[in-house]
Amino acid sequence: MRTAIYPGSFDPVTNGHVDVIRRAALLFDRLVIAVAANSEKSPLFSTEKRVRLIQESLADLPGVEVTTFQGLLVDFARAQGAAAIVRGLRAVTDFEYEFQMALMNRTLDGHMETVFLAAREEYTYLSSRIIKEVARLGGGFGRFVPPPVEAALREALGLRES
Amino acid sequence: MRTAIYPGSFDPVTNGHVDVIRRAALLFDRLVIAVAANSEKSPLFSTEKRVRLIQESLADLPGVEVTTFQGLLVDFARAQGAAAIVRGLRAVTDFEYEFQMALMNRTLDGHMETVFLAAREEYTYLSSRIIKEVARLGGGFGRFVPPPVEAALREALGLRES
Amino acid sequence: MRTAIYPGSFDPVTNGHVDVIRRAALLFDRLVIAVAANSEKSPLFSTEKRVRLIQESLADLPGVEVTTFQGLLVDFARAQGAAAIVRGLRAVTDFEYEFQMALMNRTLDGHMETVFLAAREEYTYLSSRIIKEVARLGGGFGRFVPPPVEAALREALGLRES
Amino acid sequence: MRTAIYPGSFDPVTNGHVDVIRRAALLFDRLVIAVAANSEKSPLFSTEKRVRLIQESLADLPGVEVTTFQGLLVDFARAQGAAAIVRGLRAVTDFEYEFQMALMNRTLDGHMETVFLAAREEYTYLSSRIIKEVARLGGGFGRFVPPPVEAALREALGLRES
Amino acid sequence: MRTAIYPGSFDPVTNGHVDVIRRAALLFDRLVIAVAANSEKSPLFSTEKRVRLIQESLADLPGVEVTTFQGLLVDFARAQGAAAIVRGLRAVTDFEYEFQMALMNRTLDGHMETVFLAAREEYTYLSSRIIKEVARLGGGFGRFVPPPVEAALREALGLRES
Amino acid sequence: MRTAIYPGSFDPVTNGHVDVIRRAALLFDRLVIAVAANSEKSPLFSTEKRVRLIQESLADLPGVEVTTFQGLLVDFARAQGAAAIVRGLRAVTDFEYEFQMALMNRTLDGHMETVFLAAREEYTYLSSRIIKEVARLGGGFGRFVPPPVEAALREALGLRES
Numbered sequence: 001m002r003t004a005i006y007p008g009s010f011d012p013v014t015n016g017h018v019d020v021i022r023r024a025a026l027l028f029d030r031l032v033i034a035v036a037a038n039s040e041k042s043p044l045f046s047t048e049k050r051v052r053l054i055q056e057s058l059a060d061l062p063g064v065e066v067t068t069f070q071g072l073l074v075d076f077a078r079a080q081g082a083a084a085i086v087r088g089l090r091a092v093t094d095f096e097y098e099f100q101m102a103l104m105n106r107t108l109d110g111h112m113e114t115v116f117l118a119a120r121e122e123y124t125y126l127s128s129r130i131i132k133e134v135a136r137l138g139g140g141f142g143r144f145v146p147p148p149v150e151a152a153l154r155e156a157l158g159l160r161e162s
Numbered sequence: 163m164r165t166a167i168y169p170g171s172f173d174p175v176t177n178g179h180v181d182v183i184r185r186a187a188l189l190f191d192r193l194v195i196a197v198a199a200n201s202e203k204s205p206l207f208s209t210e211k212r213v214r215l216i217q218e219s220l221a222d223l224p225g226v227e228v229t230t231f232q233g234l235l236v237d238f239a240r241a242q243g244a245a246a247i248v249r250g251l252r253a254v255t256d257f258e259y260e261f262q263m264a265l266m267n268r269t270l271d272g273h274m275e276t277v278f279l280a281a282r283e284e285y286t287y288l289s290s291r292i293i294k295e296v297a298r299l300g301g302g303f304g305r306f307v308p309p310p311v312e313a314a315l316r317e318a319l320g321l322r323e324s
Numbered sequence: 325m326r327t328a329i330y331p332g333s334f335d336p337v338t339n340g341h342v343d344v345i346r347r348a349a350l351l352f353d354r355l356v357i358a359v360a361a362n363s364e365k366s367p368l369f370s371t372e373k374r375v376r377l378i379q380e381s382l383a384d385l386p387g388v389e390v391t392t393f394q395g396l397l398v399d400f401a402r403a404q405g406a407a408a409i410v411r412g413l414r415a416v417t418d419f420e421y422e423f424q425m426a427l428m429n430r431t432l433d434g435h436m437e438t439v440f441l442a443a444r445e446e447y448t449y450l451s452s453r454i455i456k457e458v459a460r461l462g463g464g465f466g467r468f469v470p471p472p473v474e475a476a477l478r479e480a481l482g483l484r485e486s
Numbered sequence: 487m488r489t490a491i492y493p494g495s496f497d498p499v500t501n502g503h504v505d506v507i508r509r510a511a512l513l514f515d516r517l518v519i520a521v522a523a524n525s526e527k528s529p530l531f532s533t534e535k536r537v538r539l540i541q542e543s544l545a546d547l548p549g550v551e552v553t554t555f556q557g558l559l560v561d562f563a564r565a566q567g568a569a570a571i572v573r574g575l576r577a578v579t580d581f582e583y584e585f586q587m588a589l590m591n592r593t594l595d596g597h598m599e600t601v602f603l604a605a606r607e608e609y610t611y612l613s614s615r616i617i618k619e620v621a622r623l624g625g626g627f628g629r630f631v632p633p634p635v636e637a638a639l640r641e642a643l644g645l646r647e648s
Numbered sequence: 649m650r651t652a653i654y655p656g657s658f659d660p661v662t663n664g665h666v667d668v669i670r671r672a673a674l675l676f677d678r679l680v681i682a683v684a685a686n687s688e689k690s691p692l693f694s695t696e697k698r699v700r701l702i703q704e705s706l707a708d709l710p711g712v713e714v715t716t717f718q719g720l721l722v723d724f725a726r727a728q729g730a731a732a733i734v735r736g737l738r739a740v741t742d743f744e745y746e747f748q749m750a751l752m753n754r755t756l757d758g759h760m761e762t763v764f765l766a767a768r769e770e771y772t773y774l775s776s777r778i779i780k781e782v783a784r785l786g787g788g789f790g791r792f793v794p795p796p797v798e799a800a801l802r803e804a805l806g807l808r809e810s
Numbered sequence: 811m812r813t814a815i816y817p818g819s820f821d822p823v824t825n826g827h828v829d830v831i832r833r834a835a836l837l838f839d840r841l842v843i844a845v846a847a848n849s850e851k852s853p854l855f856s857t858e859k860r861v862r863l864i865q866e867s868l869a870d871l872p873g874v875e876v877t878t879f880q881g882l883l884v885d886f887a888r889a890q891g892a893a894a895i896v897r898g899l900r901a902v903t904d905f906e907y908e909f910q911m912a913l914m915n916r917t918l919d920g921h922m923e924t925v926f927l928a929a930r931e932e933y934t935y936l937s938s939r940i941i942k943e944v945a946r947l948g949g950g951f952g953r954f955v956p957p958p959v960e961a962a963l964r965e966a967l968g969l970r971e972s
Contacts, residue, residue, distance in 0.1 A: 301720045
């Protein structure tokens with residue numbers, strides 16, 4: 001049985017993340033979505049809320065667990081018995097940062113592989129940050145996030161029903 | 163009659179911006195320079211001052227208006243009856259960010275085109291940020307900005323006449 | 325009245341090209357699609373056939389002309405009274421090559437602007453070359469090209485009806 | 487049981503390829519190394535020789551098969567019952583090309599995932615092409631290829647024992 | 649006699665920096681390592697401590713001086729009689745930023761050349777920022793920094809001996 | 811005394827090359843311009859002619875030699891007693907290829923450094939290939955090359971005096 005970790009801030013989870021999760025779930029027996037609790041940036045949603053939003057968005061997906069982690073990602077991955085870390089790639093700047101993290105993680109743990117999946121073309125421009133910015137400025141964002149996240153974003157940002 | 167929007171922070175306007183404006187003005191019947199009022203970063207100049215510096219720097223250019231906007235860029239552009247958003251490109255990292263914004267804006271409004279112009283080679287390294295940094299550190303910056311901006315920067319940063 | 329030139333090899337025209345053409349046609353009064361006749365590579369289709377395939381694929385589009393050109397692009401553009409050259413951008417490597425050509429063309433003719441449009445996300449991976457390769461290897465390519473091009477490709481490559 | 491395909495020209499296999507193979511073999515139950523027989527470039531080694539060199543270089547690796555393929559990669563992958571195509575990434579230009587191929591392959595077969603692994607840092611500069619060039623110019627290349635490939639390259643290029 | 653400047657924040661110096669320093673020292677008669685004192689970010693180590701850590705890490709290297717500088721880099725470089733500024737390059741995003749700074753510095757002082765050296769492959773992923781992050785999260789970082797820096801980092805971050 | 815090698819095809823030398831040469835000549839005591847004689851592409855000018863055109867274009871520059879080389883660049887550089895190989899960088903795609911060559915050369919000879927200089931902005935788009943293409947298509951190319959090269963290009967391409 002092979003386990004993979006899909007780490008991130010997920011503040012909040014987007015349709016781009018969900019797409020990567022659904023495809024990664026087909027490649028590994030067990031996929032652990034790991035919400036980073038030690039982010040230095042002040043998140044919009046609490047760690048627990050971010051976990052719950054992912055769970056609600058993936059209600060039907062077997063073999064996928066959602067949890068939080070603190071400390072070094074490779075330590076968490078090793079403790080989970082993971083064979084690989086999964087990352088989605090959208091564009092070149094993504095690639096460079098992700099590549100550096102993958103090489104660093106492999107240096108910290110020579111057995112930990114990083115596996116990159118190409119994001120779907122229509123999610124090329126999506127990120128949690130840009131969705132929050134569009135929402136704050138009054139743009140429609142329902143097509144970018146799962147329904148539970150849309151409701152949560154409206155509430156967190158004090159937006160009316162559209 | 164076709165209108166285009168050239169949005170930005172313009173804190174302050176540089177010779178690189180002016181070059182893009184002069185060239186875009188030849189391609190459209192009406193060019194609206196839109197100073198973003200809802201920037202989260204703390205700007206050096208007020209929105210009004212940034213508008214005025216652009217106006218003073220473009221005194222002789224017909225068909226160009228300068229204004230401010232709040233909220234979502236595509237909403238503003240649509241309200242102006244714009245056919246396109248204009249952006250200058252300097253380098254690859256520019257390109258990726260701008261590309262993502264263009265795709266996002268096209269998703270938010272399927273009729274809003276983004277049009278990229280290549281910045282002149284000698285402006286490849288210019289940005290409002292780097293000019294402010296050079297000015298603060300005592301470097302000569304007169305060749306990078308229009309004369310009204312040079313005077314305003316000296317005053318804002320408490321610099322002596324050179 | 326403003327004219328723009330959209331130059332290329334178009335061997336053959338793809339849905340990605342058609343998308344750029346339709347969007348560029350909204351930005352200019354007259355759009356001249358210019359098929360390069362002096363390409364050094366041995367094309368699959370003759371210059372005339374490439375022109376005809378574009379015409380058949382754009383039957384309903386007003387303000388668009390299709391022609392061939394020889395010699396320097398800026399000379400052709402100037403002779404057509406063009407204000408701008410239009411290019412589609414798909415990715416970073418595109419960008420660098422296109423950027424160099426734009427700067428070169430501006431040096432050769434200081435009044436000739438190059439205008440870049442972002443290709444639609446679903447056309448990110450499309451090129452005439454890759455479509456011909458997929459077709460040669462027996463893959464389905466009907467979704468990548470206009471119907472007249474699909475038929476022409478089948479004939480040129482000796483493929484059966486699918 | 488999950489199968490993955492690692493396709494390429496392998497003309498000849500390098501230590502960079504071997505590194506990707508060893509790591510991919512840990513992530514899938516069965517890894518099929520697929521030597522492209524329909525390459526248009528004139529290869530240094532025949533398809534059969536390239537298969538044999540890979541086999542000799544991987545003598546000890548369970549769960550790995552080496553074979554050739556013709557036609558469309560996704561058709562071959564589907565016939566093998568593969569869940570994924572594996573590709574190594576070295577640098578940004580790699581990334582863009584590989585990304586386009588992955589998106590194209592996903593369009594051709596919506597169930598075929600492409601999985602990218604980061605090449606080891608010391609193989610960043612390695613490619614079959616550059617190794618053949620170094621060998622032709624008389625440089626030492628033993629550290630870049632498995633021993634069976636070193637001998638085969640010497641023979642193919644008419645080089646003396648070092 | 650030719651002098652070169654190697655400027656940076658060095659908060660703290662890494663093995664990647666040391667590698668660039670050792671190689672640059674072979675190319676110039678005198679190498680001045682210039683610790684930027686006017687950084688706006690809040691550093692972990694004081695300017696003086698950063699200077700001392702570099703000195704301790706380079707105990708055996710002739711022709712190398714370590715000092716601090718304020719104000720514009722090109723002014724400092726000129727005052728030192730430098731012919732060149734040295735920068736290490738790790739990846740494409742590095743390259744673009746460094747390139748812009750080099751062009752800006754050449755505009756500010758037409759005689760000041762910037763010389764780029766390629767970082768060693770195994771340092772591709774190294775930066776002061778990432779090392780501090782790994783250290784804070786409890787990862788082993790001894791292999792990334794000179795011994796005096798390892799001790800200083802442990803003390804500054806309140807970490808136990810490993 | 812330090813020697814550097816500036817290698818290339820120089821088919822023919824451009825103003826961009828001359829700019830790199832003039833600046834590199836200030837950084838080293840001796841600069842050897844090395845024209846690659848073993849290029850596989852069919853050059854426009856013979857190796858001897860390319861050497862002569864460089865010599866005529868640099869008539870006034872002390873400390874610079876022009877010669878040809880065959881075989882591996884690092885072997886030639888070592889035989890010349892060189893401390894470094896000099897390369898000009900124009901853009902990101904340049905950077906990646908050059909970086910790979912620099913790492914390969916350092917692997918082949920651990921003591922051979924590669925030193926990158928940033929090309930001047932106005933030469934960003936220049937290459938021998940693009941100049942030959944412009945010249946063949948009838949464009950003005952006098953501003954891109956030294957006078958002796960302009961004359962030689964006219965003759966080689968059978969062009970009239972402009």
